[in-house]
Amino acid sequence: MSKGEIPTDPAAESARAETPGKGLRKRGVPRAGMIGGILSAVALVAAGGGLVSAASLAPQSPASRHLEAPVASVPAGSSVGVCPGPARLLEGTPVGTDPQFSPESATAKTSVSAAVLGSNAGAIPGSRLAPLKGTPLVEIAKGAAAPTASAPAPRTPVLVAGVVTGQAVDDVSVLSADAQDNRQAAAGAVLDYAAEDGDLQGSAAAACQQPGNDLWLVGANTALGRSAVLNIANASSTPATVSLDLYGAEGQIQAPGSRGLLVAPGSTRSIVLAGLAPGQERLGVRVRSTGGPVAAVIQQSLLRGLTPGGIDFITPGTAPSVQQVMSGLDIQDPAGLAALTAKPGFADAGPALEIAVPGAADAVVEVKLYGRDGQKALPGGGVVTAKAGAVTEVSLAGVPAGSYTVAASSDVSFAATARLTRGLKSEDAADVGFSASSARLGSQHIVAVPATGDRQLVFGAPAGKATVSYTPITEDGKIRTAITADVAGGTTVSVKVPADVGGSPLVGYVVSAAGDPAYGALLLGRDGRQDISAVAVAPEAAGQQQVPVTLGY
Template sequence: MHERTLPTQSPDGTGSPAGTTTRGSSALPAGKRRAGTLAGLAGAAVLLAGAGAVVAAGALLPAPESSRTLPAAAVAVPAGESLGVCPGPARLLEGTEAGTDPQFSPESDTAASSVTAAVLGASGILPASRLSQLDGTTAVEIAKDPGQPPAEGARQELLAGVVANRPVDQATVLSADAVANQQATAGGAMKYTATDGDLQGTAAANCLQPSNDQWLTGASTTVGRTSVLVLTNASTTPATVSLELFGIGGQIQAPGSRGLLVAPGTTRSVVLGGLAPGEARLSVHVRSAGGPVAATIQQSVLRGLTPGGVDFIAAGAAPAVRQVMTGVDIQDPAGVSALTGRNGYQDAGPALQITVPGPSDAVVEVKLYGRDGEKTLPSGGVVTAKAGSVTEVSLAGVPAGHYTVSAASDVSFVASTRVTRGLEEGRPSDVAWAASGFRLGSQHVVPVPQGGLRQLVLGALDTRATITYSAITADGKVRAPSTADIAGGTTASIAVPDKADDADVVGYVVSAAGDAAYGAVLVQQDGRNDVSALAFQPAAAGQETVPVSINY
């Protein structure tokens, strides 16, 4: 992260030196004044003549070397620290006035939150890394400074530094230092579970890199739906955050949505119902000046007295003409249809939400890829999404199973997919939002939260893709790789075992070759309706270069 100092103005706001004044001419005899005036005019004529000569001469002389523009040179940018902000536990909103920060009541008796993370190393060297609190206090030291990096040509055998199921009660920061001018490869996830209270269910979220620009889609502020935007500033620079809100009817002008100050090392929560009440579909564009922030939305549902689920809505891919979401679990279509037809359960089924930030409508083609190939939506799969608003496309009606959702248009948009579990009215259910993901490349660290049923869900779009995945275990070993060959236009699911060679599985190293492929971790609980989805995050960036030009 680089800090920038803005120029300041002088105290009086002018370019004049402070304390200067202008004085009038003194009284002189008339003759002397006239003589002085003539002498001044003659002097001015000489100066003008001299100036003309200088201008003429300057026009004939070649330009000095300092006025030339030098060609742009590529300058290496030092690799920075790998940083991921893990959200804190879900909290029950106790009460607030519109436009103010919220207050929270204690969690339920069974609520538990933990962080699982892994940092990748090679040749016996792990980057200096740690899990810290926002105030900088180290909660877990993963690895100390390794000193000299391994020599070039050394065997690059992988190993990992691991945090396994670490209990947390607040937001935390996973950080790893660069090694040999290469950004460290790391990944973490926070998991919340509860089996009682209004916030029962499972909610998991990746530890995300802070940003100055991000989109979150899937919030709702209608009766029984609570959306709390959580802004975390893990930097040493104050962040001034502005929010752009988009609903069904277009962009929402909300007083109090601009100039939100988030101090360094702090978290600020904003109740979105105070800014945009009664919105069934709400997307938030978060922009910050100064320090970057990590943004998540704690979304919960309460249908009367029946809990309807809790989730952390995370930022997805930036606006683009194609968005892909995988880890989408769809239940029996007949059961979904019967449940969503009941009063208060309209949002209890799977759906794609599309937000078009630009001035032009988007004609979006939606495709679902399942285990056996593409499945046709009853609606046909083509929808016009209005500019500046949020459009919802139901995904109900296809056979039950795991899917990858692809949405494409000639106009940039953002998207997210709602995943639901539970088909009985009056019984607790759960909800999750699958954020739009990133195309898989090389050596993604994929954390796997501990406990429950975990699956890697992998989707290939047009042609065949080959996915290589190696388990990371709690003893710091990276196990022998396995390979999944996925046909184009299909989705494959791989069950995550509890252990590999008697050590707990805490994550995977995943690489892809061939056509565009995407992945997510689907987290569920045996015997319960709990569900959560974690999109694979981008791999670590290598050393970058930027063009720098110098001129006068």
């Protein structure tokens, strides 16, 4: 008898042989045999459970499993801000898209101001302002050695900053700051151009931008008397291959020569947009790069006959979205604007919102203006249908003069930029500015301000109350006492920037916001002149990031 077999009665076995189909009688089974059978059954069940567990651990087909992508921490990199070069006048009629520039006017001046925030221990990260190639123009800080384990942390934060005040530049420059404590350094810079004579008289300003691989610039104009030059800079060590998507007033423009543009490391490529899309009163450009990330800016200038109509830089705004917000819009007297824009050739001398819809569906866009004492209704109602694949213009004239925040929303994603103008007499030189759409304010935005001129911080809260703090940074590297502004929902607040704080010239601000979404910009002008520029507040520094990692071949 094998192990685990139940013993039987010989008489019963004989009866079973004689009578087929009849089973064993239960009372013929001894107690010990029954217990052995139960133990055998338990062993079989346990073995089956082991088989189930093993099956659950065995490899399965990809279709039957759901695996979360592993996440890896990425060390913070250096903070890089690319500042455009000085505005330059095109010489004659360019052949194709390659420009030839004439010498700058005798009064033209271009400078960069910058600030780099130090750590709580008072250490300023290694930072410098340098051309795309060559030795630094200014060594802001060498960088401090990492603190030892025995060094105690300061009880009270030491608030300091490295600064650059009005550094003259004659080409594209780069503000770079090393990472500190596995965070990107909080840094910011602004380029300021001004000229009092020539065809490019006026002022232009732009925040030095972090390079990217997908940028949107809206608001260019290549019609008669208008000049738009796209400047693409590659501050990385990797070649960049750039492709341009062009959106005009009637739809997307297929232009030969807009694909596969090579921008070598440490170089700039300039493209006359009239060579790709001539005669466009409204033009949007999407800049896509493979390889190295790039910075892009459009130098836009106007000439009405022999009278200069202004100069400014169109910078990238936020990516297409169902809501876009622009701050720092300065609007002049509505009656004077109506009289000026009614004259031939002056249709673009008034404020407007330029909307580019990249998708295949039209966008119904609602535009709202928020001023010092609340929302102001636009004469046309503020609702417009923007054509798919095209750029649509919405006039922002007809409201009382003042500073405004523009909020636009739609059921379809779109990109947008606001145009602002200064000057009401057709016989006098005027100026133009552009305020790109920006992201909501967070914490520790570094807003550098030019060394001279009429400077204002403009904050807007389209919906809900927000509290914005702005902390002055002075030329001696000190972080001064923070100032707070309460922005009621649906209003805009303007703050005049003083020349100095505590006896030291002001270089910039650390801006933070809390509460409902708030947006900000720097509005620039010059006393006694019709100069105007707007610079959107750049995003804050990024911390340590985690990215999903895909394993495969």
